[in-house]
Amino acid sequence: MRGGDAGFDEFVRERYDQLLRYAIMLTGRRWDAEEIVQEALLRCLRRWRRVPADNAVAYVRKAIYHEFLRVARRKPQVPLDELAEQLDLEDFAPAVVARDHVLVVLQQLPPRQRAAVLARVVLDLSEAQTAVELDCSVGTVKSLTSRGMARIRQLWAAEQAAAPGRRGT
Amino acid sequence: MIAEEQEYATRLREELADVAVRASAGQVDTVLRQVHRRRRDRRNQRIQVFTAMAVVALAVAGAFAVTTAGEHAEPARQVDATTPMAQWPARGELAADKDLVARAEQAWHSYRQPPRGPLKPLFAGVSPNMSANMVVVALIAPESGQVAFVTTPIRVNRPSDPRDRLLVRAVAPVTPEQRGVGFMASRPLPEDEPPIDQNAVGMALTSPAAENGKVYTSTIDSQSEPSWPTTVVGALWPQYEMGAGAWNSELRVQFRGAASTEDYTLVTGVSDDVDLGPVALRRAGAALRAEGPGVRQGDLIITPNGVVGVVAAPDGTVDTRLSELAAHGTVGVAISRVPGRVREVGDHAEFTATGPGDFGEEQRLVLQAWDEPRLALTFAKLAGYEPHWLVARTAGPDAAENVLRLGKPGAAKP
Structure with a gap:
């Protein structure tokens, strides 16, 4: 815990890339991710004094997740071909590289499954930690992750069948 | 996770490792x-x-109170446009x-x-x-x-x-x-x-x-x-x-x-x-002239929407080419601060980034006049990519708005 806004700016300077990366993986789009991170930071700033200093990243990540869910409920899903097109913007997105394909695959998962898969597989959080971040039970985490991974497996298998030369597993 | 799931998890982890994000210090400052x-x-x-x-509460209270405060207040007066x-x-x-x-x-x-x-x-x-x-x-x-x-x-x-x-x-x-x-x-x-x-x-x-x-x-x-x-x-x-x-x-x-x-x-x-004052724009044949007190060569001619051009001659002739702005400061994309340059190609202008960073359609292009951060002057928006970034200016030579001249701060007046 800390007093007032102390340490907030330093935290953001230090962790912004990491938080934005997480949001990009959730949303698939950098601009949406930037908006979500900013909104989450604003929410966290208001209660910064209550944010545990030793676990601030998880706290902000949780805020990002909830903001992502809120936006996902409000916004219509972007068609996949359009999303792929938007992601293929190397000319003006040089900071985000080599991620088009896997992000498109992730976008085909429902939001909560996507978040669970990311938490378990990419962030390497335990089931209990994931349950805390996603505000659900451990059983739900297991179910979301399992269904998410099954869907990814299906998508990659279908893709492999359609274009066998792309990548072997 | 079962073994097969583990295999897909490994692949997912490997591919997502390529999602690399590097925001510049400037971008983080902007976010903050x-x-x-x-x-x-x-x-x-x-x-x-x-x-x-509070005002409503006071007004209600005031309606019931007899005070002498009104003797200082200005009498109500009918005001119209x-x-x-x-x-x-x-x-x-x-x-x-x-x-x-x-x-x-x-x-x-x-x-x-x-x-x-x-x-x-x-x-x-x-x-x-x-x-x-x-x-x-x-x-x-x-x-x-x-x-x-x-x-x-x-x-x-x-x-x-x-x-x-x-x-x-x-x-x-x-x-x-x-x-x-x-x-x-x-x-x-x-x-x-x-x-x-x-x-x-x-x-x-x-x-x-x-x-x-x-x-x-x-x-x-x-x-x-x-x-x-x-x-x-x-x-x-x-x-x-x-x-x-x-x-x-x-x-x-x-x-x-x-x-x-x-x-x-x-x-x-x-x-x-800051040396700022009103001017009028007049067409003189093909030339555009800025007229008004204090107009001098090198002044930027601006409106609240953006830059019209630069005074290029002592008679107030305005050069409206956006490519000329780079001589009077730093050109770049607003917010993301990606530096770049603008060049005229036929009847339109194009923007080329000269540094790294994200930007896209509808973002503003800004001249940081004489490299002073407080003098940020929008001059265009990115209007599409085919195959270069097309530029749509935000204030043209026919600006009907409030037109001003902005002189370089600290420049000696003649």
Whole structure:
């Protein structure tokens, strides 16, 4: 815990890339991710004094997740071909590289499954930690992750069948 | 996870490892500024709601109380859209504070350019912006055609005291028929507390008969709809990020039934040290000329929406090529601050980035004039990519808006 806004700016300077990366993986789009991170930071700033200093990243990540869910409920899903097109913007997105394909695959998962898969597989959080971040039970985490991974497996298998030369597993 | 799942998890982890994000320090600073500004705005909104509730409560209480306070207040007067500024009633919660108004008059009389003739208060009240708080007394000198904004020193995150010293912060020339007046100061006075984020702060007043008003600036992308941000109708308190100033902002006043707004140039603060003045644009054959006092070669010709061009000859001829702007500062994309250059190709212009970073359609291109961060001048928007970034200018040679000349700060006048 800390007093007032102390340490907030330093935290953001230090962790912004990491938080934005997480949001990009959730949303698939950098601009949406930037908006979500900013909104989450604003929410966290208001209660910064209550944010545990030793676990601030998880706290902000949780805020990002909830903001992502809120936006996902409000916004219509972007068609996949359009999303792929938007992601293929190397000319003006040089900071985000080599991620088009896997992000498109992730976008085909429902939001909560996507978040669970990311938490378990990419962030390497335990089931209990994931349950805390996603505000659900451990059983739900297991179910979301399992269904998410099954869907990814299906998508990659279908893709492999359609274009066998792309990548072997 | 079962073994097969583990295999897919490994592949997913490997592929997502390529999702690399590197935001520049400038981008993170921008994010921080926006987060802090939005938080301040929300706080202010809450303060305004509480203030409004308090005012209503006081008004209700006042209706039942017999007091003598009214002897100081100005008698109610019928004001319509044609009422000259000098006859506007004094507004603001401190308008009845005779001592404050008298001290403000004294401060203006003691200023290096004192007014002529009698003075009349137009407004006296406290800014709702706590991150740059000040008491403002606006006085009009009808004889010299001026309005002065006399204020207390700016206090940061604490309320100003009306008993504090009063300083002339801005002086605006006005005409009798003018229905709005205001200033935007981008530099603090020596007596001010150091501002957060080097914000530009200002104050504007519209005719009490106006239906709505706002201070517009081309330095921000999303602007809230016109609204009175305080309980005092017609008082506006702009506070924008660094880059905003009288050179890229204006007061827009809306009257009931009018098809469009009336737009008024703002004046700079007395500490701004910026060479800014009105000009008129005239066509002379194929040439475009800027005419007005003080026009000199090298001046930028601007409107609140953007840059028209550069004065390229002593006779005021304006070179409107966007490619010429790079000689007068740094060109780049707004917010992401990706540097770049613009070149004319036939009848259109193209933008090429010369540094790394994200940007996209509809983003603004900005000239940081003479590399001064507070002089951020929008000149175009990115209008599409085919196969280069096309540029759509935001203020053209046929600008009908308020046109100004901006001279290089500190440049000696001939």
